[in-house]
Amino acid sequence: MHTQFGDQFRNKRVLITGHTGFKGSWLSVWLKELGAEVIGYSLDPPTEPSNFRLCKLDQKLASHCGDVRDVANLTQVISSSKPEIVFHLAAQPIVLDSYRMPKDTFETNVMGTVNLLEAVRHTKSVRAVVAVTTDKVYADQGWYWGYRENDRLGGFDPYSSSKAMAELAVSSYRSTWQESWSENSDRVTFSNHPVAIASARAGNVIGGGDFARFRLLPDCMRACMDEQPIQVRRPDSIRPWQHLLEPLSGYLCLALKLLEEPEGYSESWNFGPAEREPVSSRSVIEKALKYWGSGRYETSSQPEDGHETPVLRINWDKAAYRLSWSPVYNWEKAIEETVTWWKHYQAMLEKGDDSDDMYRVCADHIQEYVDCARDQGIGWASGGSFQ
Template identity: 45%
Template sequence: MRNLQRVDPDFWEGKKVFITGHTGFKGSWLSFWLQSMGAEVTGYALRPPTNPNLYDLMRMGDLVTSHIGDIRDSASLSMAYRKAAPDIVFHLAAQPLVRDSYDNPAQTYEINAMGTVHLLETVRQAALGGIPPKAVVVVTTDKCYENQEWSRGYRETDRLGGTDPYSSSKACAELIAACYEKAFFGPHSPKLLQIPVASVRAGNAIGGGDWAKDRLIPDSIRQLSRGESIKIRYPQAIRPWQHVLEPLYGYLLVAQRLVEDGFSYAQAWNFGPDLGQTATVEQLVGKLCNLWGNPSAYTVEQTQQHVESRYLQLDSSKAMQLLGWKPRWELDKALAETVHWYQSLQLQKDVRELCRHQIHHYMEGE
């Protein structure tokens, strides 16, 4: 196994980074982390999807160059991209919710599949015009795999697929990224643009600053804050819960390797917790209640409109062996840091300092 690698602030100092989806939960954390290392961050996204939201609480508009636009609007996306002339691209813009994908399947495919096409086509056209990035990282999800309810973790070579529009659209995004890398950007492509592209897949990210609907942690935090009983839909479902900094740390390492070592890292990468760190929804809720200091009861909703997989886990051994990535915070630590974040917010602590403090302690292994 490669020695444990650290995200290198010196590498990111002065790098021009373009992030789609920068106003979302993951995008805000990533933008802040990059900016704190001296990167020049330009974001392109819709307005923050919730109120409150991490982007506004951290006053990210003062720290990054922000373009508000739809990933489906190629002209607007291209204009923002060309102004940024980035060294590195992170594509996070997405419709991120399984339940919403059942209500709006066409929109989900437009955003997740065709949005990826619009981003990569923007990169291609700009590169042909003399503005090539050094690397592109396309962010998808653990749900891009065709779920077989295996007890083992899914590997990057396992079959892609999905029985719901969200999962299927993310599998499409993976295929699109791989196609563009081989057909247009790779070392054997006709135009020889030489832009390494990687895709990154992660599980259920938790952490401070997430207020999305129909997500277990944000829903539970809302209910705990109001002194209400937590409502859960799939108590025995097992998910690879991890703090949001874990996959972001992996995304940053992949980008560094793409720039420094090129096409040998232009492939798919899994970033999930250790196999012993999975938990059922019911177990997670119990831990969360205890950490909050209110071990209140929970109730199980009886109406389950859509099928969800019972077991889902990633095998991240490739990232550990070849990238030197390794999970740093076990589940109990990730939950403790998440609860601390929200309770500190209730005490009106400065959100930038909260996030800066957690990033520092994460990187120091504390």
């Protein structure tokens, strides 16, 4: 796997906030497979079970337990671990939970991001930061076409608006950093070292190892394993469904570009799915049941909880043209890979062997994704110099 990304992650010190979460655990596996020295900072896994514990990542990387709202602890960990690259994924990520605990959502998603940037400001080793937000940062304008990076930010619910506010914080820190180090500027009191900062906005990610509540495919897979009908709240909602390895490949591409050309790539970036046509929640469920081989669904009779945008799509033309990035899987392949992971998980449970773990399963899924990308001629997967 070391030919990916021009082998440029090997031996690099990389810190991931939120490494115990769904996307963070997969990013940790991928970076480990790339030969990076991975440091994690996060609270305990947000779910039980969790992909982090199933992969036994606490035994495979330097894992630090901490809250991004604790700026002193966060600064101490980043300062002592001396990473070159930081991926900021720590967040309160559930829309419905943001209605129940809006204050915690704002504190984690906004001030957690500010605290991360403050810690980086005082750590000379850091050269690049990729701050992960969401496609929900855009103000809902009722469009059927994808939102672009320069469209208006907003957010109806506390989760979406907190992520939009995090984007503003990232933009402010980035602008101040660039001004402090611009030619003929004497404003070096902000920081004594330059850092390239980008934000990354992805669609609705799916994949194995997501055990969160109120998410379509995890709820579907749990129901299938329990042989219960799947309760679907909004079967006609349109979302930009994508396998989680799609945005992760984008984050990795972006981090290297930030190292190569800081001023050229310190911006916001969208990473979306291949499909231009709408894909509904109903279509996703029906395809998942086909791959699972059994099960049924029904529309939930529970009253709807909170506001959700009926149609949300994201445009990734900028990443295609400037990062030479593109998605690898279509939505059907993304669902097939997700269901395959859950079948491996079910087999592990039935086997009942505590010495077994899912790390190799995740690594094999990553390798299959890389092989597909290479077959499609995508640059980061093809070996040689990263272009």
